[in-house]
Amino acid sequence: MENNILVEVKNLKKYFPIKSGVLSRKKNYLKAVDGLNLKIYRGETIGLVGESGCGKSTTGRLILRLLEPTEGKIFFEGKEITNLEKNQLKAMRKDFQMVFQDPYACLNPRLSIKSIIEEPLKTHKYSPSERKKTVEDLLEKVGIPKSYMDRYPHEFSGGQRQRIGIARALALNPKFIVADEPVAALDVSIQAQILNLMSDLQDEFNLTYLFIAHDLSVVQYISDRIGVMYLGSMVELSESQELFDYTIHPYTRALLSAIPIPDPEIDKKQISLEGEIPSPINPPSGCRFHTRCPYAEKLCMEERPEFREVKKEHYVACHFAERFIKEQES
Numbered sequence: 373m374e375n376n377i378l379v380e381v382k383n384l385k386k387y388f389p390i391k392s393g394v395l396s397r398k399k400n401y402l403k404a405v406d407g408l409n410l411k412i413y414r415g416e417t418i419g420l421v422g423e424s425g426c427g428k429s430t431t432g433r434l435i436l437r438l439l440e441p442t443e444g445k446i447f448f449e450g451k452e453i454t455n456l457e458k459n460q461l462k463a464m465r466k467d468f469q470m471v472f473q474d475p476y477a478c479l480n481p482r483l484s485i486k487s488i489i490e491e492p493l494k495t496h497k498y499s500p501s502e503r504k505k506t507v508e509d510l511l512e513k514v515g516i517p518k519s520y521m522d523r524y525p526h527e528f529s530g531g532q533r534q535r536i537g538i539a540r541a542l543a544l545n546p547k548f549i550v551a552d553e554p555v556a557a558l559d560v561s562i563q564a565q566i567l568n569l570m571s572d573l574q575d576e577f578n579l580t581y582l583f584i585a586h587d588l589s590v591v592q593y594i595s596d597r598i599g600v601m602y603l604g605s606m607v608e609l610s611e612s613q614e615l616f617d618y619t620i621h622p623y624t625r626a627l628l629s630a631i632p633i634p635d636p637e638i639d640k641k642q643i644s645l646e647g648e649i650p651s652p653i654n655p656p657s658g659c660r661f662h663t664r665c666p667y668a669e670k671l672c673m674e675e676r677p678e679f680r681e682v683k684k685e686h687y688v689a690c691h692f693a694e695r696f697i698k699e700q701e702s
Contacts, residue, residue, distance in 0.1 A: 376413045376414050377411050377412070377413060377414075377447075377450070378412055378413060378414045378448070378449060378547065378548055378580050379410075379411070379412040379435060379446075379447065379448055379548060379580070379582075380410070380411045380412070380446075380447040381408055381409065381410050381431075381434075381435060381444060381445070381446050381447070382409055382444055382445045382447075383407050383408070383409060383443065383444040383445070384405055384407070384408040384409070384410075384431070384434060384441055384443075384444035384445075384446065385403070385405055385406055385407060385408075385441060385442045385443040385444050386403075386404045386405040386427075386430055386434055386439060386441055386442050387401040387402065387403050387404070387406075387442045388401065388402040388404060389401055390402055390653065400653055401653065402652050402653050403604050403652045403653070403655060404427045404430040404604055404652060405427040405430050405431055405434060405604050406427075406603075406604035406605055406652075406655070407444075407604075407605060408427075408431060408444070408601075408604075408605065408606055409606070409679060410431075410599065410606065410609075412548075412580060412582060413580070414547075414578075414580055415574075415578060415579075415580055416580060416581075416596040416597065417574065417580075417581040417583055417594055417595045417596050417597075418581070418582055418583065418595060418596065418597045418598070418599060419583045419584075419585065419591035419592075419594065419595030419597070419598040419599065419612070420432070420582060420583070420584045420585075420591075420598075420599050420601060421584075421585060421586060421587075421588055421591050421598060421599070421600055421601070421627065422586070422600055422601035422602055422627075423586070423602070423649060424586065425649065425652065426601040426602055426603060426604065427601055427603075427604040427605075427652075428552075428584045428586075428601055429552050429553075429584060431584075431601070432470070432550040432552050432582055432584050433470075433550075434446070435468075435550065435582065436468055436469075436470055436550055437453060437456070437461055438470070441454060448464065448467065448468065448548070449467075449547075462495075465492075465544070466492075466496060466544035466545070466546060467544075467546055467547045467548060468546055468547065468548040468549070468550070469540075469541040469542070469544065469546040469548075469549050469550075470541065470549065470550045470551075470552065471534075471537055471538055471541050471549060471550070471551040471552065471554045472537060472552055472554070473552050473553040473554065473556055473557060474557055475530055475531075475533035475534035475536075475537050475557065475558075476525060476526075476530070476533055478537055479525040479533060479536060479537065480525075481524065481525050481526060482524075483524070484521065484522050484523065484524055485511070485516075485520060485521050485522070485523055485524070485525070485528075485536055486504075486507050486521040486522060488525075488536065488540055489506075489507045489510060489511070489521075489536070489539050489540045489543055490503040490504075490506070490507050490543070491540075492540070492543045492544050493506060493507075493543055493544070496544060506543060507521055507539075507543075508521070510539040510542055510543060511536075511539060513539070513542075513573065513576070514535040514536070514538055514539045514542075514569060514573075515535055515569065516528075516532060516535055516536065516539070530557060530558050530559075530562065531558055531559075531562035531565060531566065534554060534555070534558065534566055535566070535569065537554075538554075538566075538569070538570070538573070542573065542577065545577065546579070547578075547579070547580060548579070548580045548581075548582070549579055549580070549581050549582075550581075550582045550584070551570070551581055551582070551583045551584065552584045553584055553585050553586070554566065554570070554583075555567060555585075555590060556585065556586070556587070563590065567590065567593060567594050570594065571594060581594075583595055588627060588628060591612075592612055592613075592616060595612045596611065596612060597609065597610065597611050597612060597685075598610065598611075598612050598615045600615075600621065600623065600624045600627065602623050602660055602661055603649065603650060603652060603655055603660040603661075604652055604655070604660075605660055605679075605689065606679055606687075606689065607621045607623050607624065607660075607661065607679075607688065607689045607690070608620060608621040608623075608624045608686075608687065608688050608689070609679075609686070609687040609688075610683075610685060610686035610687065611685060611686075614683075614685075614686055615686075616628065618683070618686070618697070618700055620682065620686070620688045620690065620693050620696045620697060621661075621688050621689070621690050621693070621696075622661065622665050622666065622667055622690070622696075623645075623661050623664075623665070625643055626643040626645050629643040630643075645664045646664060646666075647663055647664045649664075650663055656673075657673065657674070657676075658671075658672050658673045658674050658675050658676055659672040659673075659675075659676060659677050659689070659690070659691070660676075667692065669691075669692075671691050672691060675691070677689045677690050677691045680693075682694065682697065683697065
């Protein structure tokens with residue numbers, strides 16, 4: 373399995389500087405991502421979930437080097453890309469792409485669909501005939517008639533625009549795609565169509581996805597593994613069905629309890645977390661979740677738990693993970 377790793381991050385951190393005080397001399401840091409370790413295997417879809425502000429989108433942008441990490445290392449196919457120069461990184465851009473959340477804002481309204489999709493092809497010196505054929509083929513694969521290629525983004529619906537965004541991401545035949553909440557702005561019926569399209573394209577192009585979302589039911593549908601983030605750190609990671617069957621971390625339990633069940637006869641108890649999410653500028657000591665955790669003890673306040681394997685391919689950052697496993701098994 374180790375030989376099948378496509379992307380790996382080690383101790384990844386991103387601190388955004390914040391200046392305040394007289395003449396903005398006092399400097400503090402917003403710790404958006406703080407010590408993340410993750411391996412992504414070829415051909416899989418790994419979902420990343422958590423509350424708003426937990427660092428999901430920042431993680432995706434760091435992996436693609438759209439943001440520069442404060443600390444840590446990023447590897448792609450075994451090669452470290454953390455400190456690559458711009459010209460070196462440009463040559464690798466064809467291997468990893470991004471699908472954005474807002475299908476309208478990410479498309480230039482002044483360019484036709486043909487121009488939008490072929491833009492990366494021009495950057496990488498494809499000939500005009502190659503560009504035209506690639507655009508036509510990609511539009512067909514995402515379900516847009518090629519006769520529409522001279523139209524502009526405002527002439528398409530939200531779902532169609534997201535299909536165009538996906539086509540653009542596929543233009544250079546990448547190996548890895550970060551999908552940052554790609555269906556969040558779409559109607560539920562359209563969401564299903566886009567998810568099915570992404571699954572079909574994954575099989576056809578042998579793609580690997582990092583799928584970022586806040587909707588756990590969506591992530592469960594498309595993901596092979598799911599990682600749960602809280603305040604810049606990973607708190608639980610396992611295979612998709614395993615996470616739902618054997619939820620270990622108290623934060624993950626609370627997230628799952630919030631998923632509505634479409635059956636009025638089932639009385640599902642929702643776990644309500646007390647208090648607000650702490651500020652990423654001044655996160656709590658020890659376990660980041662201890663200020664809202666109903667099971668927190670003194671150890672949780674003093675010592676940060678290690679992100680460790682507690683079951684086969686099931687990783688948790690919790691001092692009392694074994695206790696929660698025994699509770700579920702008894």
